[in-house]
Amino acid sequence: xxxxxxxxxxxxxxxxxxxxxxxxxxxxxxxxxxxxxxxxxxxxxxxxxxxxxxxxxxxxxxxxxxxxxxxxxxxxxxxxxxxxxxxxxxxxxxxxxxxxxxxxxxxxxxxxxxxxxxxxxxxxxxxxxxxxxxxxxxxxxxxxxxxxxxxxxxxxxxxxxxxxxxxxxxxxxxxxxxxxxxxxxxxxxxxxxxxxxxxxxxxxxxxxxxxxxxxxxxxxxxxxxxxxxxxxxxxxxxxxxxxxxxxxxxxxxxxxxxxxxxxxxxxxxxxxxxxxxxxxxxxxxxxxxxxxxxxxxxxxxxxxxxxxxxxxxxxxxxxxxxxxxxxxxxxxxxxxxxxxxxxxxxxxxxx
Amino acid sequence: xxxxxxxxxxxxxxxxxxxxxxxxxxxxxxxxxxxxxxxxxxxxxxxxxxxxxxxxxxxxxxxxxxxxxxxxxxxxxxxxxxxxxxxxxxxxxxxxxxxxxxxxxxxxxxxxxxxxxxxxxxxxxxxxxxxxxxxxxxxxxxxxxxxxxxxxxxxxxxxxxxxxxxxxxxxxxxxxxxxxxxxxxxxxxxxxxxxxxxxxxxxxxxxxxxxxxxxxxxxxxxxxxxxxxxxxxxxxxxxxxxxxxxxxxxxxxxxxxxxxxxxxxxxxxxxxxxxxxxxxxxxxxxxxxxxxxxxxxxxxxxxxxxxxxxxxxxxxxxxxxxxxxxxxxxxxxxxxxxxxxxxxxxxxxxxxxxxxxxxxxxxxxxxxxxxxxxxxxxxxxxxxxxxxxxxxxxxxxxxxxxxxxxxxxxxxxxxxxxxxxxxxxxxxxxxxxxxxxxxxxxxxxxxxxxxxxxxxxxxxxxxxxxxxxxxxxxxxxxxxxxxxxxxxxxxxxxx
Numbered sequence: 066x067x068x069x070x071x072x073x074x075x076x077x078x079x080x081x082x083x084x085x086x087x088x089x090x091x092x093x094x095x096x097x098x099x100x101x102x103x104x105x106x107x108x109x110x111x112x113x114x115x116x117x118x119x120x121x122x123x124x125x126x127x128x129x130x131x132x133x134x135x136x137x138x139x140x141x142x143x144x145x146x147x148x149x150x151x152x153x154x155x156x157x158x159x160x161x162x163x164x165x166x167x168x169x170x171x172x173x174x175x176x177x178x179x180x181x182x183x184x185x186x187x188x189x190x191x192x193x194x195x196x197x198x199x200x201x202x203x204x205x206x207x208x209x210x211x212x213x214x215x216x217x218x219x220x221x222x223x224x225x226x227x228x229x230x231x232x233x234x235x236x237x238x239x240x241x242x243x244x245x246x247x248x249x250x251x252x253x254x255x256x257x258x259x260x261x262x263x264x265x266x267x268x269x270x271x272x273x274x275x276x277x278x279x280x281x282x283x284x285x286x287x288x289x290x291x292x293x294x295x296x297x298x299x300x301x302x303x304x305x306x307x308x309x310x311x312x313x314x315x316x317x318x319x320x321x322x323x324x325x326x327x328x329x330x331x332x333x334x335x336x337x338x339x340x341x342x343x344x345x346x347x348x349x350x351x352x353x354x355x356x357x358x359x360x361x362x363x364x365x366x367x368x369x370x371x372x373x374x375x376x377x378x379x380x381x382x383x384x385x386x387x388x389x390x391x392x393x394x395x396x397x398x399x400x401x402x403x404x405x406x407x408x409x410x411x412x413x414x415x416x
Numbered sequence: 417x418x419x420x421x422x423x424x425x426x427x428x429x430x431x432x433x434x435x436x437x438x439x440x441x442x443x444x445x446x447x448x449x450x451x452x453x454x455x456x457x458x459x460x461x462x463x464x465x466x467x468x469x470x471x472x473x474x475x476x477x478x479x480x481x482x483x484x485x486x487x488x489x490x491x492x493x494x495x496x497x498x499x500x501x502x503x504x505x506x507x508x509x510x511x512x513x514x515x516x517x518x519x520x521x522x523x524x525x526x527x528x529x530x531x532x533x534x535x536x537x538x539x540x541x542x543x544x545x546x547x548x549x550x551x552x553x554x555x556x557x558x559x560x561x562x563x564x565x566x567x568x569x570x571x572x573x574x575x576x577x578x579x580x581x582x583x584x585x586x587x588x589x590x591x592x593x594x595x596x597x598x599x600x601x602x603x604x605x606x607x608x609x610x611x612x613x614x615x616x617x618x619x620x621x622x623x624x625x626x627x628x629x630x631x632x633x634x635x636x637x638x639x640x641x642x643x644x645x646x647x648x649x650x651x652x653x654x655x656x657x658x659x660x661x662x663x664x665x666x667x668x669x670x671x672x673x674x675x676x677x678x679x680x681x682x683x684x685x686x687x688x689x690x691x692x693x694x695x696x697x698x699x700x701x702x703x704x705x706x707x708x709x710x711x712x713x714x715x716x717x718x719x720x721x722x723x724x725x726x727x728x729x730x731x732x733x734x735x736x737x738x739x740x741x742x743x744x745x746x747x748x749x750x751x752x753x754x755x756x757x758x759x760x761x762x763x764x765x766x767x768x769x770x771x772x773x774x775x776x777x778x779x780x781x782x783x784x785x786x787x788x789x790x791x792x793x794x795x796x797x798x799x800x801x802x803x804x805x806x807x808x809x810x811x812x813x814x815x816x817x818x819x820x821x822x823x824x825x826x827x828x829x830x831x832x833x834x835x836x837x838x839x840x841x842x843x844x845x846x847x848x849x850x851x852x853x854x855x856x857x858x859x860x861x862x863x864x865x866x867x868x869x870x871x872x873x874x875x876x877x878x879x880x881x882x883x884x885x886x887x888x889x890x891x892x893x894x895x896x897x898x899x900x901x902x903x904x905x906x907x908x909x910x911x
């Protein structure tokens with residue numbers, strides 16, 4: 066059909082507000098970063114201890130754990146799901162790896178010495194991926210809400226971790242004469258630095274970069290956004306929704322396992338209850354970082370910035386001698402404030 | 417009190433700007449008491465925006481609103497109902513778990529002396545309003561159990577129960593049968609005799625002289641003109657809406673059909689359709705017609721792998737298929753232009769990614785996205801299909817229905833689909849976009865694609881289909897060749 070629309074007229078109708086629009090988009094994307102920089106600036110002014118090498122190193126090292134959880138969590142939340150089991154997966158992977166590399170194992174009557182550390186870590190990571198995939202399979206196959214499934218596995222996996230460790234810290238004083246200590250490189254990964262930057266933080270940055278690339282440039286990344294943006298539409302366009310769900314939970318499990326093993330290095334110990342409560346901190350990081358809690362919009366860079374915001378806030382309140390009771394209140398309030406501001410701006414730009 | 421013929425409502429120079437688009441540009445409009453003023457315009461022309469301003473949902477950026485001669489500086493949903501403006505939305509907003517009476521009287525349930533709900537009185541009031549509509553519905557029934565047409569009538573009853581002086585009707589007949597539509601027209605006439613002013617939005621041009629006193633046309637956010645509705649020719653209205661003359665909505669440039677593309681043998685879905693046998697060949701358009709609930713909606717889902725059939729076989733290019741999901745169907749060259757565009761597109765994604773989603777259906781998760789190809793192809797489609805606004809980075813939710821439908825079409829054209837299922841392709845699309853969609857459909861068939869077109873609009877089928885299958889209660893009632901496909905034959909076999 067011939068179309069002879071008066072094109073200049075059309076262009077005039079659509080161009081009027083695009084500059085304001087571009088500014089709004091830019092603010093939407095860089096809002097969390099601006100908030101983080103503002104917090105750092107204020108804390109540098111009010112506390113002489115904040116902007117010191119030691120303190121910054123400390124913050125980044127501490128934040129690496131939640132940041133790693135938050136990177137995996139981002140994939141899940143982008144599909145419209147939620148993973149309450151991340152911290153439990155981290156603890157289970159950490160315990161499995163730590164037990165295997167420090168204690169002799171007896172399997173079917175055959176005594177096996179402690180596993181080579183690299184093999185033990187790979188098994189730990191595999192356990193994390195499998196636990197995540199299990200979440201995804203139950204959700205995709207049986208249509209159980211994500212929240213319920215991961216609430217259940219959160220408890221199950223903590224139980225498994227308690228079974229693996231017998232409820233004691235690893236390496237354990239009960240392990241006997243054949244036990245070996247944790248390898249040095251693992252301790253280094255948790256506590257060491259390269260050019261002054263904590264190794265743990267570098268690992269988190271590397272994982273973030275890979276995750277960013279995956280989300281932006283692969284079929285899986287696009288499917289993740291599509292499933293969260295409109296599940297039914299994704300299905301009609303030929304996206305395998307179930308497969309995507311299983312994969313995002315597997316990715317979440319993978320990131321959690323890495324986080325858990327790095328944590329063993331930092332603490333020189335693993336225990337079944339490590340990181341309790343950090344699943345909620347990872348969700349808060351993702352949402353504070355600008356990812357839409359109902360899926361379809363957001364990204365991993367924002368989540369790492371979100372984790373830093375929460376980390377800096379805690380650190381700053383410590384430096385300012387705020388009582389831990391008030392710290393909890395302040396952290397919760399900031400999370401709500403950020404999300405309310407975000408919704409407010411979002412609904413404003415869509416009206 | 418406003419007497420019939422007086423101006424009930426007037427808008428002067430209303431402006432409304434959204435990010436990236438001027439939705440209303442100095443629009444003036446007035447409504448007299450006791451008249452039906454039809455508002456026409458393509459999707460995206462600004463009709464819905466205007467309605468939302470009148471019902472207080474949006475605040476205008478400029479201009480003046482007067483109701484009964486009094487300027488109204490600030491119209492909110494509360495003040496709108498205080499001015500007795502009632503709105504019947506295109507999308508139903510009922511509470512499915514509540515009864516008919518509760519829905520009709522939502523927020524104004526009668527109370528007994530003790531403050532409890534007076535149920536007998538509530539049912540009496542609801543019945544009274546329903547009687548006025550000429551509907552026999554039990555006020556105790558749960559709304560979720562009702563047919564869509566009945567729900568629409570409840571929606572109208574809900575507005576009537578508030579005794580409005582001005583009623584906004586947004587495409588009220590889209591789910592109604594012929595008889596129900598005429599009953600609604602009778603109600604509208606009664607209301608206008610009582611002095612109620614009605615703004616009537618419709619896509620059906622044939623309704624304009626049937627119901628309207630005056631007709632106004634919006635195009636690209638501007639008011640094009642207002643005419644008496646009785647004897648304005650349809651062609652003139654179309655020209656006003658589209659901004660140019662449209663010769664024919666339907667085109668045919670097809671040659672002889674070729675090999676069989678898709679065949680159903682005894683295809684059944686328990687409770688919906690039974691033992692269907694039909695074929696569609698490359699190069700032809702096969703129409704499927706049926707009244708609401710005849711099974712054609714479920715047939716579409718089975719053909720595209722969204723639902724598994726309970727019996728029978730589906731063959732593509734002569735080979736039996738067992739689709740486990742749409743990705744299998746897409747791999748065999750099938751495409752679905754679904755009746756509900758909200759279930760076809762990801763609202764927060766721009767046109768490009770929405771188009772290229774289907775490219776991923778046969779790819780492993782780790783495959784690289786073809787971002788450069790996506791950018792180039794969507795630019796081409798935006799140009800060749802005249803997609804508005806021509807902004808490849810804007811999220812698809814900001815596009816009008818017709819433009820969204822073009823993006824859905826670009827998805828399948830760019831995926832090389834050879835068997836396309838058009839399920840109510842023109843629903844909620846305006847005249848200009850409709851003609852474009854049908855021209856694209858004809859072009860695809862002429863290039864050798866097989867097309868299945870499911871429609872409840874007889875005119876579309878007689879205009880486009882080479883053959884039409886008529887479904888009745890899950891069975892194939894008959895097959896009509898194009899020369900015998902018309903309003904009468906289709907309805908007589910379907911009903």
